[in-house]
Amino acid sequence: MNVVGALVKQEMRKILLPALFTGIFFAFMGGVTGMMFLELDDPDRSQWAARMIYESMADLVAVSMTCCLGFTFTRDYFSFYRTDAFSRKLAFYRKLPVTDREIVAARYLVFLISLLPMALCYFAALYLPVRMEQLATGTEFIQAAVLWLGMSLAGGAGFLYLELGVSGKAYLLLNAVVMGVMLAAVIALNLGGLHLVGGSLSLVRRCGIWPSLAGVAAGAAIALLVARATVRRLAVRDLF
Numbered sequence: 001m002n003v004v005g006a007l008v009k010q011e012m013r014k015i016l017l018p019a020l021f022t023g024i025f026f027a028f029m030g031g032v033t034g035m036m037f038l039e040l041d042d043p044d045r046s047q048w049a050a051r052m053i054y055e056s057m058a059d060l061v062a063v064s065m066t067c068c069l070g071f072t073f074t075r076d077y078f079s080f081y082r083t084d085a086f087s088r089k090l091a092f093y094r095k096l097p098v099t100d101r102e103i104v105a106a107r108y109l110v111f112l113i114s115l116l117p118m119a120l121c122y123f124a125a126l127y128l129p130v131r132m133e134q135l136a137t138g139t140e141f142i143q144a145a146v147l148w149l150g151m152s153l154a155g156g157a158g159f160l161y162l163e164l165g166v167s168g169k170a171y172l173l174l175n176a177v178v179m180g181v182m183l184a185a186v187i188a189l190n191l192g193g194l195h196l197v198g199g200s201l202s203l204v205r206r207c208g209i210w211p212s213l214a215g216v217a218a219g220a221a222i223a224l225l226v227a228r229a230t231v232r233r234l235a236v237r238d239l240f
Contacts, residue, residue: 004102030126033122052191055198071114071159107160111156147200149216150220153220153222154222160226
């Protein structure tokens, strides 16, 4: 645990200032998501095609932001496809008496430490326009936000697998593939009448806290499984 703690401290010292700007970004995107959600009640968007497109856009933004909440956007995230920064960091760690399990554990701890303040920035800003229009009570919104945190855990774990498991160029390509799959899934769900943003609020209104607890439990279980897969991937990955 001392090794894991040392790795976490090293990472946290590097991300303090980037975390501030990342939090501002998530707060801005939370407000944008909230305004998009308000627009869904606009009578001018009563036509089926226009409403479906707008609902799909709102859901895609919400899902994309939620899956990224545990990440602090340092300069590495803007240049990894050229510098392969994450692979170089792993190569450095392999020169130290650090196991693959400790590397993954430290990265997950940094992810979880980042997740809480970023989620607060995002969901607090999202809540403001929703509350102004009285579209949800505070309790309903918190329950829905907790439900979405399950997606943050599962989606973030997937991105951590890519970050640690593939090269920078492959990471960029797979990110594009993931975004394409997410877009296709959101459109398919909306065509089927399932709207993620509005649907999550409707679900907690009907069922209370139980969907939120189930969502977090499922997200945590998926994250644990992906963490184990990430350790196995690191064990066979050639960085040279």
